[in-house]
Amino acid sequence: MSLEWKKYIDDPRQVCKYGGKCYQKNPVHHQSFKHPPNLNKGRVSPRFQPYMRKQKVAHDSFHSKDKEADMIPEQSKRKDDEVGSSTSELKVDNEKFPKDHVPVLPENITFLDVSKDNSVLKDLFLVEMPTDFFKFYEMLGDSLSAIEKSLSSVNLEMIGPFDLLLGKLPKLDNKSLYLIHWRFFYDPPEFQAVLKRKGKSEFHIGYYRDNPDQQPVFVASSDSAKDCHITPISDNLFGAVYQYLQKEKKSSPFVSIACEKLMEKIKKAASDNGYSLEEYNMKKRWAVAVTKTFHGAGIVVPVEKKTQVGYRHLVEKDGKIKQLFTQLENAQSDSDRDRILSELQPVITYANIAVDECDFGTGLELGIDLFCSGLKVLEGNTVCSLTSAYSLLKRDAFAKIIEVHMKYRRRGSNMSILNW
Incomplete structure (x- = not known):
């Protein structure tokens, strides 16, 4: 193992989600995330100005074979609510989860001592x-x-x-x-x-x-x-x-x-x-x-008064994004879903660009809105947007919470961990 790779592996910082294809130039990003050696040698980033040709990017970003981490994943041939009968899945509260998405509880449940500490x-x-x-x-x-x-x-x-x-x-x-x-x-x-x-x-x-x-x-x-x-x-x-x-x-x-x-x-x-x-x-x-978000309670992030760096609005209005979520939920075919997702893709990409330019609140707003959609097909983007935003905002506890929540997310009235 080369010294460069050993240094990379020992680096305690979070791994950049773009890996060796990272296009980001912002120094704040490079201070917060680690990148593989030789990242910038001989590379021309095709995504540094991703919307010079909007129609081409809107299509290629979703259908390219070499998708990157911030892209919406391809749709499965099965609908979100269709689950196979594989033995690797367990049924809980009328939902089915892969085995690694079902929490493992002790065989004999005991309880912590009463405490107000x-x-x-x-x-x-x-x-x-x-x-x-x-x-x-x-x-x-x-x-x-x-x-x-x-x-x-x-x-x-x-x-x-x-x-x-x-x-x-x-x-x-x-x-x-x-x-x-x-x-x-x-x-x-x-x-x-x-x-x-x-x-x-x-x-x-x-x-x-x-x-x-x-x-x-x-x-x-x-x-x-x-x-x-x-x-x-x-x-x-x-x-x-x-x-x-x-x-x-x-x-x-x-x-x-x-x-x-x-x-x-x-x-x-x-x-x-x-x-x-x-x-x-x-x-x-x-x-x-800085904005209400879809849940209506609003979010607060640091914004530099003079430069207004910290937050910018999403590229689409809330009404349009909600409309796309509704269409996505009601889509009857894979082709319809792909078409709707391609319309949503620029919102995600522009938000990522905003985060690169230190408008971390934009990434937080996008992540919250994706979370509020409740759509399984957007879960990956939800986690990616929120964990990145929380990390950059120094809200690491929230990043941990969303990771665990999205892994075990379920509907119901009895949300006790003992009700699995």
Whole structure:
């Protein structure tokens, strides 16, 4: 082995997704990713100006035999929802997964000791929980039965990181599986569910973070059975549940009294601890968010004021991209799918060019939009866009979460890791 190759192998940086065909010139890219030796010797990049001839690129980029990592993969002859009867696949919750996409759980399940240690929670879920998370738990009671009874009376249950406090979090050999414990189909890495409506409902409430190393910016709700939309509710968990109860008490006379009782309890605890019960002010959000994204909660990335480097809009409007996603979902033949994907390809390529020029927010927006499509055919591009954007934005925990989520992504109302 040559010294150059040994140096390359020992380099701890992430491998560039383009490998030996990397066309990128940006120094920030080359500082963040490693490339094989002799990368730039005697090579003329055909993709440095990829859209000088739009029609040719739109066709060649999708049908070329020598596809690169950022290209949408060729379509399988089978439709997304058609799965063969191979013994290498297992059926879970009416879906079929290859064996390596089904988590391996211990034969005899045991549970972690009850803990309120934030360092333990961060080790398991890669983020620290805010103070209101623990205060809310303490408010509900001093026993598991009291806590569960209080929430059950208003059609709620604790999930996710609360399971460690409840003694319900299983011991797992593969620690990455904690990242998908109660992670619903449309939950991006920024959103972490902590409560859900009882039963088969997919309505859930959780914390939304722009950065895994920072405190949540608001508490929001989502219902994966309906769509990918994330609705900010309040600044904290007390306010979010209070707002939920105000609506829930109107739904049925059987829960109205229980809602009123818990609302009074929340009001007192919030006052004692200095938490607001008001709805989240979206004006604060749009003052810092660079774009809404398809889930509607927006994304925040650093943007240099003078040069505006950090984010630029996608090359197509949201309406057009959504239209392409709908057409792709309803395509009846491979030729239709190929045609639609070729229309989508310039959006992906232009976003990659933007990332090369340090507009990392564009790559994040594209990745989130692809994620929100929920389409299997776009999973590879989703992972590629998001892991690259998160890495460049120094949000490595989110990159890890999306990798694990996309590998084990599934639909359903019971997203406990034990429900496989």
